[in-house]
Amino acid sequence: MKYMGSKRYMLCNGLGDTITKLAPKSRRFIDLFSGSGAVSWFVAEQFPIPVVAVDLQLYSSVLADAILARTGPLEIRWVENWLQRAKAHAESSKGYQRAQQLQNTIAVGAVHSAATSARELCANSEYSICRAYGGYYYSALQSILIACLRQTLPSDPSRKRVALAALVQAASMCAAAPGHTAQPFKPNSSAGRFLLEAWRKDVLEIVAQRAKELSARFALVEGKSIVGDANILARELNVDDLVFLDPPYSAVHYSRFYHVLETIASGKDVEVSGEGRYPPQELRPHSSYSVGTKSLSAIEDLLATLGSRGCRVIITFPAGKASNGLSGELVTSAAEKYFKVDSATVHGRFSTLGGNAKIRSARQTSEELVLSLRPR
Ligand SMILES: C[S@@+](CC[C@H](N)C(=O)[O-])C[C@H]1O[C@@H](n2cnc3c(N)ncnc32)[C@H](O)[C@@H]1O
Structure with missing residues (x-):
């Protein structure tokens, strides 16, 4: 999964130890900005407490539930059946033969004409996902397969959850975009080779790998995910809850970077526009x-609520100044109003999601604070 803000790296680097110290003393673990679900999964797989993952975005909830909602492994025969259904559906769809021909020409280059042909074909597709993203984030064939995988999900609820999460992960891994889906690579001399590299990826193979890997993983105790606002949900938490906060640090909304995954998660038809092929802003x-x-x-209000509810809290935040105006120092001062704060600095992989205050490139090694808070 290409996820810009993932805490996977820090779980092996300080954050995991802090959680491991506090989780066994808590009744629930609440991940209020769950993103890729990396932290929620870590806790759910290791500690016998329910995990609740919260995020504004639906695709994040889809990822979290693939593991949180299940307390045993799934056998994996269903994966091949699903792929067969999706393939048969794709083969009977309008434009499939032509998309297959185009996929064969991708292998020999000629990026501009490959993109033009794919865009022409996808513009008339019966599938909203192809019309929106085919010829941009995905090749014509990839977009047909993604649409058909989405339409033929298993009916059994556990398999369906894993299948949809696997599809979101595979869509992220195949997207012809740098680390997220704010804008697709352009079919030109500098970015064209990255576009072709992404378009050559085998969606079916990647989905199958992801589905099998997710099927083997499960929570020790059943948890759940919620699509909602952290500040509102925090009002329902209590003294036995260990709350993890990894709030946004970017002045650009996350929904701008993950709109393709959100479309796939929701399965709803979208009308898109602009270079990034975005749905309208009011839908993000x-x-x-x-x-x-x-x-x-926003962070002061959240910490005031959590302080008044008596929760234990762990916060991670880049130590320096972030593009949304927050900084490690500001977050620490806000926390000190309501909590006793232990602070540690660790190395993280800070993604600028379009830029922190100083650096524009996408991914930087950074100093991150891990704050451990006890209510006063
Ligand atoms: C830095 S990322 C979290 C990354 C996550 N810890 C991981 O390991 O992948 C911040 C997340 O907060 C979500 N978000 C932003 N505002 C929110 C809010 N008010 N309530 C809940 N989630 C929010 C974003 O959608 C994004 O997924």
Whole structure:
């Protein structure tokens, strides 16, 4: 999964130890900004407490539930059956033969004409996913297969959850975009080779790998995911809850970077526009944490709520100044109003999601704070 803010790296580097110390003393683990689900999965697989993963985005909830909602492994014969159904569905769809021919020409280059042909074919597709993203984030064939995998998900609820999460992960891994889906690579002399590299990926093979890997993993105790606002859900937490906060640090909304995954998760038809092929702004989740004038009051409000509810809290945040105006120092001061704070600095992989205050490139090694909070 290409996820820009994933805490996977830090789980082996300080954060995992802090969680391991506190989780056994807690009744539940609440991940209020769950993103890729890396932290929720870590806790659910290791500790016998329910995990609740919260995020504004539906695709995040889909990822979390693939493991949190199940307490045993799934056998994997269903995976091949699903793939067969999807393939048969694809083969009977309009444009499949032509998409297959185009896929064969991708292998020999000629990126501009490959993109033009794929876009022409996909513009008239019966599938919304192809019309929106085929010829841009995906080759024509990839987009037909993604649409057909989405339409032929298993009916059994556990398999369906794993299948949809595997499809979201595979869509992320195949997307012809740098680390996220804010904009596809252009079919030109500099980015064209990256576009072709992505378009050559075998969606079916990657989906099968992801589905089998997820099937083998499960939570020790059943948990759940919630699509919602952290600040509102925090009002329902209590003194036995260990709450993990990894809030946004970017002044650009996360929904701008993950709209393709959100479309696939929801299965709804979308009309898209612009270079990034976005759905309209009003359909993309909006976060106060990504608005420079609101981010500080958002985190202060959240910490005040968690303090009044008596929760133990772990926060991670880049030590320096982030593009949404927050910084490790500001987050620490906000926490000190309601909690006693232990602070450690660890190395993380900070993704700028379009830029922190100083650096524009996408991924940086960074200093990250891990704050452990006890209510006063
Ligand atoms: C830094 S990322 C979290 C990364 C995550 N810890 C991981 O390991 O993948 C921040 C997440 O917060 C979500 N988000 C933003 N505002 C939110 C809010 N008000 N309530 C809940 N989630 C929010 C974003 O959609 C994004 O997934």
